[in-house]
Amino acid sequence: MKKLPRVSIVGATGLVGRSLLDLLAQRKFPLSELTLFASSRSARKTMDFLDDELEVEELTAEAFREKTDLALCSAGRKVSYMLRDWIEGTDIVVVDNSSAFRMNDEVPLVIPEVNPEALVGHRGYIANPNCSTIQLVMALKPILDNFGLRRVVMSTYQSVSGAGQAGIDELSAQTVALFNQESWEPKIFPYQIAFNAIPQIGPFGPDGYSEEELKATNETRKILGLPDLGISCTAVRIPTFACHGESVMVETEKETSPEELRAVLAAFPGVKVVDGPEDNLYPVPSMTVDLNDVFVGRIRRDLSAPNSFHLWIVADNVLKGAALNAVQIAEALL
Template structure:
């Protein structure tokens, strides 16, 4: 009989934590015991798992005793404090925050791209889940990199409000209702109204003029791909969409590759679905990506401004593949190969 595992989910009542629990159920992860953890604010709440209501426990230093795998989605400060505690208790941590991503001895993993790096969890008992916008991009770019070697990547993102959390989803809905009723829209989560607006500002601005989100895409892409020579430039924007990040990605490769070659490669790529028939108005959209785990790729075309250039449009559900599903996929490989 296959082994079952004791799994803790830290941040179980948040948007990503809720989805992590749902993904564990959907994918029939071999759970012996599920321990949902959250702050004291969530005391009295429960999570639904395989038809049972499991009470949420308050996260503390003893929460990880007897736990095999701990999925974290409770923010960077919580991960920094409790991640090492969970690892010391014997759990393998899969952390969704940015706390450990660029630590040289902690693996940063997208299962379709660098699954072998999972073995490095033995260094500190922690595996980092990448940024949502990075995950969907590298899933699509890895097969192209293997075939033609990426030299340069220029990406512009159009990111859904759910990337900020449930409060932003609620705020967008409230703002739309207010504006359509002829009332003023109140902005609390973001510096500006997001309804019927777009702003090129995700996370804090850094001294180099880029935002932290943009530099995450630059640095994480190189680490996941295992290639520091890839030059990456990102502009990230917030758009009034509930679920699903979209990306316009312009790549330059060392060897020439045609749009047809790219389509053929991506049609065989794990986790990717090619949606590319503009003549029939078929192209990836957040509406189609929301609620599924595949990364949709379309608008594949030759760049007319550079010799070895390809342009792509990439869309994925940021809460699922961009966060929860990726973490559960890592847990699946851990369970199958290492634990």
């Protein structure tokens, strides 16, 4: 039997890192040793894993190389650039949640239910797609396979947890401050996020699209292997704590119907259809917190164009949008 890998979580104290730790325990991930890395700020904090209490270590090249066969990384882009250099010439494999190398041609960008074949021949570095991309592509894939895809237009309704623990803290503090008529300073979001909606996630590029909008369009094309797919996105931050919602218009190549779309979506692994207009049934973010699946509802014809349909897609951005997808990639690698 092959030796079990020594696994490291890099960014273990963050929102995604904590979820990675829970998932490794829940799914009984096969490992021989687990090391938790974070910044010097968190060194010597302790975190529970199964029956053990593990001490968080400051990330250094030496410690990382010495203790790792497989790393699950969620510590932001800067750390990912370092890790890619550190694994050069070693057999260490990194599954990275940051956007640092997602669009690099040598780096597979993988959703295990959608394009597991991209893992074959990887060179030690594998990227996890962006949270809003993953839930979109999970719904697009069965539509593409059955009816073809001509065009996708999406607007997102993204929770503050997409900006990490600091995003959650800012919405909490601002809500309390506003109720108490106290002053507050925006740090993470460009405007007031409590009781508001902000149509900007990340900096804008020259054509007016935000970084998050370009991630969703470019990553979707790469994962589906459709470099010319017509797709555009408006990404909006809203004051929910968990789970992202997406309103998506898809134009299919072949004739189909809402009934057929429901059937192919429901048959796809990891997707659940929650769609019953007669009972006011559709997924909402509060319903999908801590759930692994991607939920789709409000499936209906566009009344203004042929072969066009609207979907409403909701998923837990920290789970399927990040930690769960990364652990599924690691499981597929093993």
